[in-house]
Amino acid sequence: MYKYEFRESRDYGGVIVQQEHLKIRKRSVKMTAVVVVHGGAWAIPDDLAKASVDGVKAAACEGFSVLKRGGSALDAVESAVKALEDNTVFNAGHGAALNMEGEVELDAIIMDGRTLASGAVSSVKNIAxxxxxxxxxxxxxxxxxxxxxxxxLFAESIGVVTVPTHTLVTQYERKEWEKHKGYVTGVMEDFNSQWAHDTVGAVAVDCAGNVACATSTGGIRNKMVGRVGDSPIIGCGGYADNFSGAVSCTGHGESILKVTLARLILSHIEQGKSVEDASQLSLRYMGERVRGAGGAIVVSQSGRWAATFSTERMAWAAVEQDVLWYGLDPNERIKEQLSQ
Structure with missing residues (x-):
């Protein structure tokens, strides 16, 4: 358990930074285990709305079942994101968006808040x-x-099973790509259109008080070959630190990269903001500074969490103490009791 002892301000070339000085104190009380997931912040059309909500609810329950069995936050976010990657409704793994050449290029990150260890891949083609x-x-x-x-090559060396790339492409995605491949726009216009769809992610805190995050994406439809967005970049698409919390971001990747959104949210939390206020402030800043829209899910070491977005919709779900929360539209927050 971390207890704040005192706060001091330091001047770094005119920039005032408040630093928390921490004292580690052991405590036997179990922390509240929580998992939060998102299925992407974008203009989710009505015909995908129910499937998107059902998908995030199932993924959140999958991640929480790991925590309930005594699993780690790291195991929980991996399990939840795998469920989303396997669901063709979402743009990650199966169902990934196609680039300008009609190819799949997948990105992902995972991070352990206990040690700050992180791993990421980008532009992989045949990994489910x-x-x-x-x-x-x-x-x-x-x-x-x-x-x-x-x-x-690394995947092959450790025996990761590969799949034919075409099996990751849904009929819906191929049809949409064919429809829009001749429509020349920038990535911002693509993102803001109804036919763009985005990233998935998860954050969790386990009973030991450790946090973790994971984010995965197929990118944005019609992106340039080799384009990498925010999702696999530490501090942008995700970040986890036991001292502050865990974040997974979604939205316009180039904008998220410019403001290092995940780390920006956690910096507000470190300054004393709530998880929700930190998310809203950061998304507002991104909108005002670089005209980017997106969303974020956040969990703190104490189990406080938030799901916030500045796009038309974001499918999200959270599970804490056998209670499932979920939503899609702004200010929507639906509660459902899970069976024991």
């Missing part, structure tokens, strides 16, 4: 669950990120 490959990068290499051919 890139979040698990990202975890392997974290645990089996001295690196944080592997990309493209190198990531696939």
């Amino acid at each position: 669950n890139p979040v698990s490959l990202a975890r392997a990068v974290m645990e089996k290499t001295d690196h944080i990120m592997l990309t493209g051919r190198g990531a696939n």
Whole structure:
């Protein structure tokens, strides 16, 4: 357990930074285990709304079942994101968006808030669950990120099962790509259109008070070959630190990269803001500073959580103490009791 002892302000070239000085104190009381997931912040059409909500609810329950069995936050976020990657409704793993050449390029990150260990992959083509490959990068290499051919070679070297890339492409995605491939726009216009769809992610805190995050995506439809957004970048698409909390971001990747959104949210929390206020302030700043829209899910070490977005919709769900919360539209927060 971390107890704040005192706060001091320091002047770094005119920038005042408040620093918390921590004293570690052991405590036997179990922390409240929580998992929160999102299925992407974008203009989710009505015909995908129910499936999107059902998908995040199932993924949140999957992640929480790991925590309930005594599993770690890291295990929980991997399990939840794998469920989303396996669901063709979402843009990650199966159901991923296609680039300008009609190819799949997948990105993912996972991070352990206890040690700050992180693993990421980008532009991988034939891996059904890139979040698990990202975890392997974290645990089996001295690196944080592997990309493209190198990531696939690593996957092969450790025996990760590959799949034919075409099996990751849904009929719906192929049809939408064919419809819009001649429509020349920038990535911002693509993101803001009804036919763009986005990232998935999860955050969790376990009974030991450790936090973790994971984020996975197929990117944005019609992106340039080799384009990498925020999702696999530490501090942008996700960040986890036991001292402050865990975040997974979603939205316009280039905007999220510019403001390092995940780390920005946690910096507000470190300054004393609530998880919800920190998220709202950061999303508002991104909108005002670089005209970017998006969303974020956040959990603190104490179990406080938030799901916030500035897009039209974001499918999200959270489970704490056998209570399921979920929503899709702004200010929507529905409660459902889970069976014991």
